[in-house]
Amino acid sequence: MSIKSLTPQFVPSFPQELEPGELYLAMEFATAAHLCACGCGNKVITPFSPTDWQLLFDGETVSLKPSIGNWSFKCRSHYWVRSGRIEWAGDMSQAAINAGRKSDAEAKARVQSSRSEDVVVRQPVAQTRERVDVPSLITRFKKWLGF
Numbered sequence: 001m002s003i004k005s006l007t008p009q010f011v012p013s014f015p016q017e018l019e020p021g022e023l024y025l026a027m028e029f030a031t032a033a034h035l036c037a038c039g040c041g042n043k044v045i046t047p048f049s050p051t052d053w054q055l056l057f058d059g060e061t062v063s064l065k066p067s068i069g070n071w072s073f074k075c076r077s078h079y080w081v082r083s084g085r086i087e088w089a090g091d092m093s094q095a096a097i098n099a100g101r102k103s104d105a106e107a108k109a110r111v112q113s114s115r116s117e118d119v120v121v122r123q124p125v126a127q128t129r130e131r132v133d134v135p136s137l138i139t140r141f142k143k144w145l146g147f
């Protein structure tokens, strides 16, 4: 039997057995879990991150962005969770799925590389601030500029 809506349940961790029609939200792990809306009984895990899913909680119902495409299940169900309701989307062609996966991977790679750059740039600044070593900082800066 297919599921028509998902009720949010905020939990510290996921229970062993999930109930159909419940959306388990483990905010500490920034992850949600529910049983596939088609009724096949497969567990669907949706992590939240800028490149995975986004959660919108309006105080009563939840929406997930983007859609959930269970391509790895036999059912290949594809649906949206909007204001707690399941809205079925059409099946996607394999080419479209691959294209989506590729752009996901590219988006992830971009985020990861920009994050590691942040770490590299920020660390020296924090160290020089602790030392309050201004003249040598200026010297080093001039050296770096080529003076």
Ligand SMILES: [Zn+2]
Binding pocket: 036, 037, 038, 039, 040, 041, 042, 070, 073, 075, 076, 077
């Ligand atoms: Zn299913």
